[in-house]
Amino acid sequence: MAIASDPSADPVPEYAAWRKGVAGVLAKARRVEVSELPAEPERLLDVTTYDGLTVAPLYTRRDELPEQPLPGGFPFVRGGDGTRDVRRGWHVAQRFGGPDAAAVNRELLVALDNGVTAVWLGAGERGVPVADLPAALRGMLFDLAPLSLDAGGDAAAVAARIFALLDEYRAAEPADVRIALGATPLTSRFNDTSHTDLDTAVELARQAIARPETIRAITVCGVALHNAGASDAQELGAAIAAGLDYLRALTDAGIDIADALGQLVFRFAATDDQFGTIAKFRAGRRLWARVAEELGAPDFGNAPQHAVTSAAMTTRRDPWVNLLRTTLAAFGAGVGGADLVTVQPFDAALPAGELGVSQAFSQRMARNTQLLLLEESHLGHVQDPGAGSWYVESVTDALAERAWAFLQELEAAGGYTAALTSGLLADRIAAVRTQRESDVAHRKTAVTGVSEFPDLAEKPLSEAARVPSPVARYSAAFEALRDRSDVYLAAHDHRPQALLVPLGTVAEHNVRVTWTGNLLASGGIETINPGPLTGETIAEAAGAAGATLAVLCGSDARYGTDAAAAVEQLRAAGVRTVLLAGPEKAVADLTGAQRPDGFLTARIDAVAALSGLLEKLGA
Template sequence: MPIGSESGTGLAPDPVPEYAAWRKGVAGVLAKARRVDAAELPDEPEHLLDETTYDGLTIAPLYTRRDELPEQPLPGTFPYVRGGSATRDPQRGWFVGAFAGTGDAEATNRTILTGLENGVSAVALGVGAHGVAVADIPVALRGLLFELAPLTLVAGPDVTAAAARVYEVLDGYALTDRAQIQVGLGAAPLTSAFSGAADIDLDTALAMAAGSIARPETVRAITVDGIAFHNAGAADAQEVGAAVAAGLAYLRALTAAGVDISDAFGQLEFRFAATDDQFATIAKFRAARRLWARVAQVCGASAFGAAPQHAVTSAAMMTQRDPWVNLLRTTLAAFGAGVGGADSVTVLPFDSALPVGELGVSESFSERMARNIQLLLLEESRLGHVQDPAAGSWYVDALTDELAAKAWEFMQELEAAGGYQAALESGLIAARIAETAAARGSDIAHRKTAVTGVNEFPNLAEAPLSEQARAEASAVRYGAAFEALRNRSDAFLAATGARPKALIVPLGPVAEHNARTIFAANVLASGGIESVHPGPLTVDGIAAAATDSGAPIAVLCGADKRYGEEAGAAVDALRAAGIATVLLAGPEKAVARYSGTQRPDGYLTLRIDAVAVLSQLLEKVGA
């Protein structure tokens, strides 16, 4: 698109005439940062600031009227991008979900009623291995006003018996308009087949769905669980595309069993993960509705394409280390899901990656914090008072459009492979998601992607985790590799009384070494290695500092010019003092020419594989 007004050229004027000035400013900043002449930059230098998601989408640094898209139809109208309902209560917003199921029915009932009295408006009941016994369901649900609080079962292979028991409770519940009662049975055989979770088989789920259709309540038997893909490492478009492919497989199976297409759509609901990438989360829920609406349109059932969406804050993004940061993560995730139009949102407790009581806080406190995150968003920020408040945002609309296209492309790839079940059996779904998980893992290991409190800004002063917590570490979580290093440090501390140590050797004045000393200490701490920082050292003082520290590792920190003058002698002094491993903060080219007889053993730079380097350092010190 041309820059500025092009009067007389036959070209339309630029909708953002200020864009040329902004582009010139960007070029100036980039030229200065890269130490090049602005003329050496591309014609559109702003694209050097583009970011690429794991789905391959390009995120631009600025969105303007150039990116404007046609306004989507109103909420409750096909293709439901702006929301599935035109009549959602603005005083309520989305449903505030919470899980209950301790194994004891009376305690579970108290949890449910206490939650409902304090802001919860949707209940997920754990049954069997997930919570109360099937026979105790009536006790657990005693006092629940079903028309006000939707109920979802989390029952795995016990869902058939659990559903029968819930129906018995509902049959004795007095209500004239029984369609107000919303129940989700939670059967998820196709997505459970991917995750390996115990569940009923597809034929049993189809039979349950047929029985649900005959009920006077609004019952949906099947949950299409996108979280199964998310927890395996899927990117957003992969999660949505795989979920839609699974939903399509359910539709085919239901209609093949004789269920009318409109009734088949009425038996499905979706569950997706909400992450701390708030804009991606907003776009994901909007894009997922668009895709499912398109499926309904192709099936000739456009009016039934607004399946309910349940959001659960991502378990993969949660951390065991510095877990209080999880409060911020889940707040962003709940915000994204709510603004994105999820019908209900469940926030995981901030300490959900740890055993109960690990932090010395009660389970009720953690549950209250999770609940109140949503209540603050709904009742103080009043986010639920406007449907699809992100609509009209050039960024959100563009991201929704691009994410929907990429998710549809992934779904089509699965369809071309024979459909969801064939793609599952062939390993295609797992292979594609594994590629994304590996790319994300590499970015985290190289600290290109920050996990606050884990690979960035770690807090070595926090109490070591219990053996139970270390044993329960999950590979699903993004920070798991770094937390495994911290576990090794904790074990070393328990065995020796001290953490693994490394001596920071600052060369020159503070202005020269400060950035690299902070960087080195941060990297070391992410692997559980404590830094000993004696302050600026001369070459003559290095040996004494090394002896006093008792550290087997040293890291030289200074400016490149200073390295050329002093690094050689510093390495020699550290070797002579008995330091076994000497690293240098900076690239190897910084010491291409120096007078020392020995070279550093390694180099700490911004993009090293920190997990691999730190693991090797821990091995060297016996951790």
């Protein structure tokens, strides 16, 4: 391996020394000579995303890209508003809705008094009845707090009622009133939720253009794609493709391209991959600006972005960890330049009251997550704080390219609507979803509190909480195993159990005992650890535990001397399934009754393996 290079020719002279250090560590970890490593050993540390993007372990001046224009200017990568009030930052948006307009109004006004600066309202079939909208919005100052609506198939009726309210509202500057009517005919078709038709959305846009307020009729909801399993580039590319179909419909109806561009809002999911989220929102603006440029209206290529924390990343088990996930997501969306950010309550994946806390508490925690970022960390005081970061700029650039390539694939298939109808879009997203599910199942991707560090002592979920979700939640497969364990617990007063059989000294078995306990707990299997066992005590421990499943835990060397006898002792004690924590090669010479029934390693499909063990244990 040729690590040495000419420092004078390198923009980062220190890079060669760093590379040499990396080579030394990797060689030691892999138990090879440095000369056996590739010429660029740091490439072994690269990570590949679901979009095929390579994330390097270190970014330096080698990765520097030309500086983007200031916020508020084409291509709007650094933000759409160059004069945003730095004392406010982004808008803190909260969703409201329900059939009781008076209760919604009380909740809404309390939230506005306590930090919320934008309202997302479910109306019509998705919340407040159309006739009760004036009561629900009583006291709201429309020129201070933007309003986003979600009315499904009732979008036209809700819009008419909102227009009537605005006719009575006397704003000093009508243009300061910002309303998103929330028509989503194309993206709602993807997840088969009720929606208004495209012709109605076009007519709403025509009405919105004629009004003095700043009203956008159509929301391009990438969240629907994300919740089905889409990667970041797929979410962006498909959303931009849907936006193009909307523009075609609007201009075909005789609407000027500049006015048409002014009728769209984009809504994207924010995840706990903070840098990926930062890049997503920056790349999203760049992509839409490129579309506007191609259509001859580059100055109108700045569409507002509404960030919503991902439902797919949230868990039903150990849901308090969702507070950390949503904090990272809000951070990424805010730093990435989203105009509005909605943090979903940490218990949103559970039925109301499941955890014994009020909805008001959950919403307050969600609201305060953003307020801490804005008012204590002052993240809103700087526009595009990620600008100039070699990593952020590189990922933004690469993600935009991949999303544009996906957009071109959809356009080649006839556009978003055609790709949706043919099944192409669903197939592409399903492929990523399958890969992610495999990564989670093999524990390449960890879900804290579920696939890693699970808490079996937490209160079992109610039957209502175990209903499958239409969202492709990352934790779903492991949580389904835990559901089976809960059912078993209710029937037997204890969870499915496995006996751990530690062999040798603590130093020999402790790592695998800990790892095995964590693995089995992620599937809802409780472990019994009697401490170090020998040939004389193994059968006794198995009999005392009444175990039908046991796992040997020790070093490979210890397996070579003790595994055969231990397996025989366990089988004699009535244990039907004996596993070994470690590779099969550790006991390659064992056969027949001395050979374990299976092997637990870091490379197994943990979901499939745990499901099989639960079945053996009667769950």
